[in-house]
Amino acid sequence: MTVAAIKSDFPAHIAQAKRVTLKVGSALIVNPQTGAANTLWMRGLAEDVARLRRAGVEVMIVSSGAGALGRRYLGLTTRQLPLDRKQAAAAAGQPILMRAWDEVFSEHGIKVAQVLLTREDTERRRRWLNARETADTLLKLGVVPIVNENDTVATEEIRYGDNDRLAARAAMLVRSEALVLLSDIDGLYTADPRNNPSAEHIPIVDAITPEIEGMAGGANAAAGVGTGGMATKIAAARIAGAAGCSTTIMNGQALRPLSALSQGARYTLFVAQASSGAAYKAWIAGTVVPAGQIHIDAGAARALASGKSLLPSGISSVAGLFDKGDSVSILHDGRELARGIAAYSSDDIAAIKGRASRDIEGLLGYTSGDEVIHRDDMVMV
Ligand SMILES: Nc1ncnc2c1ncn2[C@@H]1O[C@H](COP(=O)(O)OP(=O)(O)O)[C@@H](O)[C@H]1O
Numbered sequence: 292m293t294v295a296a297i298k299s300d301f302p303a304h305i306a307q308a309k310r311v312t313l314k315v316g317s318a319l320i321v322n323p324q325t326g327a328a329n330t331l332w333m334r335g336l337a338e339d340v341a342r343l344r345r346a347g348v349e350v351m352i353v354s355s356g357a358g359a360l361g362r363r364y365l366g367l368t369t370r371q372l373p374l375d376r377k378q379a380a381a382a383a384g385q386p387i388l389m390r391a392w393d394e395v396f397s398e399h400g401i402k403v404a405q406v407l408l409t410r411e412d413t414e415r416r417r418r419w420l421n422a423r424e425t426a427d428t429l430l431k432l433g434v435v436p437i438v439n440e441n442d443t444v445a446t447e448e449i450r451y452g453d454n455d456r457l458a459a460r461a462a463m464l465v466r467s468e469a470l471v472l473l474s475d476i477d478g479l480y481t482a483d484p485r486n487n488p489s490a491e492h493i494p495i496v497d498a499i500t501p502e503i504e505g506m507a508g509g510a511n512a513a514a515g516v517g518t519g520g521m522a523t524k525i526a527a528a529r530i531a532g533a534a535g536c537s538t539t540i541m542n543g544q545a546l547r548p549l550s551a552l553s554q555g556a557r558y559t560l561f562v563a564q565a566s567s568g569a570a571y572k573a574w575i576a577g578t579v580v581p582a583g584q585i586h587i588d589a590g591a592a593r594a595l596a597s598g599k600s601l602l603p604s605g606i607s608s609v610a611g612l613f614d615k616g617d618s619v620s621i622l623h624d625g626r627e628l629a630r631g632i633a634a635y636s637s638d639d640i641a642a643i644k645g646r647a648s649r650d651i652e653g654l655l656g657y658t659s660g661d662e663v664i665h666r667d668d669m670v671m672v
């Protein structure tokens with residue numbers, strides 16, 4: 292089969308991409324009858340991925356399911372588990388998940404690798420660059436990276452808790468042009484169709500407006516395994532979109548779900564907002580939870596709006612504990628104006644706020660430059 296013939300089996304925005312990130316929800320991984328890994332379905336997805344790769348598209352997978360598989364393995368069947376038991380279940384389920392992916396990809400001679408990330412790994416620049424290096428190398432080696440949250444160490448404060456936003460950050464990590472969220476629903480509706488029979492399907496979203504955000508409801512409670520629902524999928528589309536990556540929400544339940552799209556299956560496409568050129572700024576804007584807040588006065592707010600850096604003189608207060616290099620939120624009058632990478636820690640900013648830049652060295656005993664956040668490290672929101 293020619294490359295062109297394979298490509299025609301997939302929607303253009305997927306087939307034309309150099310790199311695609313697929314996110315697979317727990318409901319697809321777990322066989323609802325047995326609770327075990329649904330290798331029949333996973334085999335179908337592996338076939339789709341093998342075909343995409345033959346057409347020159349590199350694929351990364353973000354796979355949920357560790358928690359659900361581990362619960363069954365450990366006999367932890369109570370519906371609401373405390374966090375330590377959830378983490379234990381995910382630790383036990385992760386190797387089961389990887390074995391299943393390895394089994395279905397090995398039938399195509401494709402190797403897989405496990406990449407476990409926490410939110411911190413994606414929001415600290417050095418760790419981000421390390422993770423990028425590894426993921427890039429795996430893709431260049433022809434391996435399919437299988438990403439999941441590192442649930443063993445990811446306690447509430449540092450976890451994503453849903454794989455939708457993790458997938459958006461992972462897509463950004465490897466500069467994917469397309470993020471595909473395979474779910475149990477064929478896209479975004481005007482309201483949750485499980486409770487609103489008159490809800491209408493939305494095929495394309497050009498801009499994520501408050502109205503679009505207002506449509507999102509929670510996870511599918513009946514399935515009992517999903518986490519984020521539509522709200523985290525829209526948040527994911529926003530993060531990916533800022534990095535020049537489109538997001539598709541589709542029903543993944545068909546046996547070869549990606550091929551099913553070319554046979555007329557519906558989906559929602561969130562168009563990317565920017566080109567991936569401004570990747571560093573997109574990374575800053577995509578921070579899921581800023582490490583702290585810097586409150587600024589009206590003069591500094593005007594300076595930022597005209598493209599200037601943030602100096603200590605315009606800072607009125609600082610909140611949260613953060614280090615130099617962390618991503619923080621900049622607010623005026625309670626409204627977030629910008630995000631940026633702090634050149635000083637929160638303690639040091641507390642000591643220099645309201646003062647002239649020439650006083651920094653005298654106050655701190657060192658200087659990291661005149662700016663608390665340089666305009667090159669800042670993005671208006
Ligand atoms: N506006 C909406 N449009 C579509 N689905 C919605 C909407 N609001 C809430 N949902 C729910 O989101 C669910 C998908 O999210 P979730 O259960 O977390 O699945 P996954 O495991 O794929 O992440 C759907 O089954 C649906 O019940």
Ligand SMILES: N[C@@H](CCC(=O)OP(=O)(O)O)C(=O)O
Binds near residue numbers: 355356440442452516
């Ligand atoms: N890291 C978790 C993923 C949790 C999650 O986001 O689940 P889902 O909403 O089904 O994508 C696990 O592997 O169980």
